[in-house]
Amino acid sequence: MAEQVFWDDLKEGDEIPRLVKNCSTQQLVQWAAGSGDFYQIHYDETFAKGTGLKDIIVHGALKNAFLGQLLHDWVAPGGEIVRYGCSYRGMDYPYQEIVCRGTITKKYQEGGKNLVELDIWTETGKPNDDARPKNPEGIKTTPGTAVVALPKR
C-alpha cells in the first residue's frame, strides 16, 4: 500500500494507480468458497462448455471485489469507500490479466466530507502463453462508478 492520498492533491481527469490481477483456476475456487457462489461455470470446464461458453469464466462478483480492492488500496488508511459498483458487460477468462483502473470524474465537498467520484473499470490485459481461450486485449468488461471520501491535508 502506498502513502495516504489527500483530497487536496487530486484533480478531475487524474488516473489512480492500477491494480493488475490474473486469475488462476485455484483463485476461482477460493472465491467460490469465500463468496458462497458455487455455480459450476466458474470451475468445471465440461459444465461451462455445455452452456455454450468457451471455457470457465471469472465470477462477475470477483471482478467487483477487485474494483473494491483497487479503491481500498488507494484510499487506505485514512479514506473510505462511500459507494462503488459495476456492470458485468463482458466475460473474463482465467490466465489473462484483468487490469483494474479508475479515473477521477468529479471532486466535491458535501455533508462535511471531501468526496471524489470516479469511473472505474476492468479491462482485459496481457494473456498468459497457454492454449486456453483468451480475450483480445483492452476490452472494458466491467465498467462502473464509485464515490470515495478522503482526508484533507
Place this chain on the structure above:
Amino acid sequence: MTQEAPSLITDEMKASIGREGPASRSEVDRTGIRMFARSVGHTDPIFYDEEAAKARGYRSLVCPPGYTGTPAFNPARMGAAMAAMGGGMPGGGAGGGRRMRVLNGGTEYEYTGIPICAGDVLTSVGKTVSIEQVASSLGQMVITRRESTYTNQNGEVVCRSYGTSLNY
C-alpha cells in the same frame, strides 16, 4: 422496437415490486473475512491480523469491500429463500412459459460509514425495485433490479446493495 413483443412480466412479478422479502441473517466472522480477502488477493493486514485492525481503530478484522458476511445457511429454509426472489423467475413456472437464462448484470454497494467488523451479525432485507423488459442482442430480456439493506446488531444500517439480474 417496431413490433410489440409479448410481455414476459407476469402479474405475480409486478405485484412483487416494492414488497420486502423475509429478513435473512449473515454472520461476519474472522474466518469468513480472511477467506474472502484471500480469495480476492487483498494485502491490507486489517483483513487478516486483528492487532493491525485494532491499531487502525477497528474493533476486529474489517469486512473487505463487497463482503457482507456469510449467510446463515439452513437447508430447511432454501425453498423460502427462492420464493422470496421476486415471486419466481420469468418462465420458470408461473407465467412466461419458457425457460430463461439468468445473468448477473451488476452490483453496487453503498456504505453508511459504520465499519462492518468480525463479530457483527447483519440482518438483510431485500426487495425488488423494478422489473422491465427490453429488446437486447440476446432477444427479449427482463431486467430485475433488487435492493438489500443490511442492519447490524445495534440497529444501525451499515450497507445497501443494489443488484441487477438479466433473464433472457
